[in-house]
Amino acid sequence: MRRIAERLDFTRRLGFRLGALLSIAILPIGLISLIQNLHLSREAERSAELALLGRTASAAAGERALLQSALGSAEALGPAVLETMEQPQQCSDLMRNFVQRSATYLAAAFVPVDGVTSCLSGDVERVDVNSALPPGMEQPMTRVFAVRNAPISQQAAVVVMQPLFSGTDFLGYTAVSLSQDLLRSTHLPNAGTEGAHIISFNNQGELLTADSVLGARAVSLLPRGLELATLARQGESSFRALSEGGERRVFTVVPVVPGLVYALGSWTPRTAGFGVFQLSRVGAVILPVALWAVSLAVAYLAVFRLVLRHISVLRGQMRRFAIGARDTAPPVLEDAPTEIADVSQTFHNMARILIRDEEAMEKSVAEKTVLLKEVHHRVKNNLQLIASIINMQSRLVDDQDAKRVLRSVQDRVAALATIYRNLYQAEQLDAVQADALLGDIIGQMGNVAAASGRDLDIRTRIDPLRMVPDQAVPLTLLATEAFTNALKYARPGPHEERALVTVTLTEPKPGIGHLEVTNSVSDMPVASAGTGLGSQLIEAFAMQLEAQVEHDATQGQHRVAVSFDLARGGQPAGQDPRKVVLTSAARAGSRH
DSSP states (O other), X not given: OHHHHHHGGGGGSHHHHHHHHHHHHHHHHHHHHHHHXXXXXXXXXXXXXXXXXXXXXXXXXXXXXXXXXXXXXXXXXXXXXXXXXTOHXXXXXXXXXXXXXXSSEEEEEEEETTSXXXXXXXXXXXEEOGGGSOSOTTSOXXXXXXXXXXXXXXXXXEEEEEEEEETTEEEEEEEEEEEHHHHHHTTSSOTTOTTXXXXXXXXXXXXXXOSSOTTHHHHHTSBTTOOHHHHHHHOXXXXXXXXXXXXXXXXXXXXXXXXXXXXXXXXXXXXXXXXHHHHHHHHHHHHHHHHHHHHHHHHHHHHIIIIIHHHHHHHHHHXXXXXXOOSXXXXXXXXXXXXXXXXXXXXXXXHHHHHHHHHHHHHHHHHHHHHHHHHHHHHHHHHHXXXXXXXXXXXXXXXXXXXXXXXXXHHXXXXXXXXXXXXXXXXXXXXXXXXHHHHHHHHHHHHHHHHTTOOEEEEEEEOOOEEOHHHHHHHHHHHHHHHHHHHHHOOOOTTOSSEEEEEEEEEEETTEEEEEEEEEOSSOOOOOTTOSHHHHHHHHHHHHTTOOEEEEEETTEEEEEEEEEOOOSSSOOXXXXXXXHHHHHHHHHHHO
């Protein structure tokens, strides 16, 4: 979960949230534009389909006129045929004169129900046309069909037949034939049909004419998997499909003679213009998306220029100021909007005030540090002066006990002087290197002991520990008293030539200090707590450390140990070192 939260941390950025809000704000406009463009694209495509249907109807207009004229002529021949039906020669002359006068038709004839005609425009007297007729001729209806080799004209023709009745009796058909070449010539490229093919077929799905000779070429232009009879039943329509030749084409169907003959337009998509509308449909989607993306980018760049970049600069100024770059106050953002400029001005004023106050505080602290060091230095000088006076007084005293007492007082005063000397020499007044302070005092006292002629083996193990003065002072005084007692009572142990004194200051556990002073003894004395001034001072200083003193004696050794919590911080514990000394001395005097 944490990794997922870290990966999604960018969603909390102002830029991302502004981008998301702008996306939501612009999205409805983009959707409206998309819907409108798709609607316009569909309308344009529908208009193109209607235009294509019109172009197909225009291409088939000539064929429509010829077929409608043929239907009218076949129907007009009916009354004349009824009058001359009993006179075949007169009927044939009628048909020949009709064909010669029209100059449009290949032949004309009356076809009885049995299919053997003797009333025809040809040079023969009698022709059996059953082989050229489609099935179902016994059902009277208007028919239009194609024949490759017409029985009368011996040419490829389209035959138009109208049923002939005498009262309610069905007699046969009056028929006229048109040349397929004549009908096909009306399909020549014009009125925008370049690159297209026009094919006509009847209501039974039979091919009538095509731009090329009827056959494999015409079949390859038809839609794959669709019957022409089905298209005839659908009426006027347009659709896209694969042709029998495997090409993707656009097809249109329009009625030439409603219910009888239909024209099929077979177009390439390029000729039909549908490729443009396919691109238009894609553009209808891409354009709103592109406009939405561009609008979002422009809005984001505007927000970045007006807001985000100024916030980034302001954040950088705050970070540098926070890590200590405080030589001068950060400059005010001048080209930022008013609200951000006000924030920048406020930060500039705040930084300037903080820099001024910090400079004043640093001066004040420096002055107080100098004064405090001067106080420590003067206290050290006064203590050294007192030690010197005691030393002079001890020289004038003949009593050895009095000399010993004065010497003890002199050592304690010298120890205090050493403490204050380390305090005013320290670089930082809020912390003291206890190892250096304790080592200095033990070194001085060891030298004094050696000068008195005593043969002592003094060993120390003092780890570097940093303490606050309120803790370092009582610890040093406690170590001084313990070391003084150790020097006083140290005797060579069994099988040893020299008396051994050890002082250790360690940190056995983090945050726990441990002081231990031991001395060798010749026998096993019993330690008595609370007897003597040294023991009382040790107890008093241990109370200042909020610790308990451990006294124990084993064969050949006496040990004084104390464990305490280390205070390493730079803030004083709340008491002046001089008060610690005076309080300790007062407690020691009360116990003495």
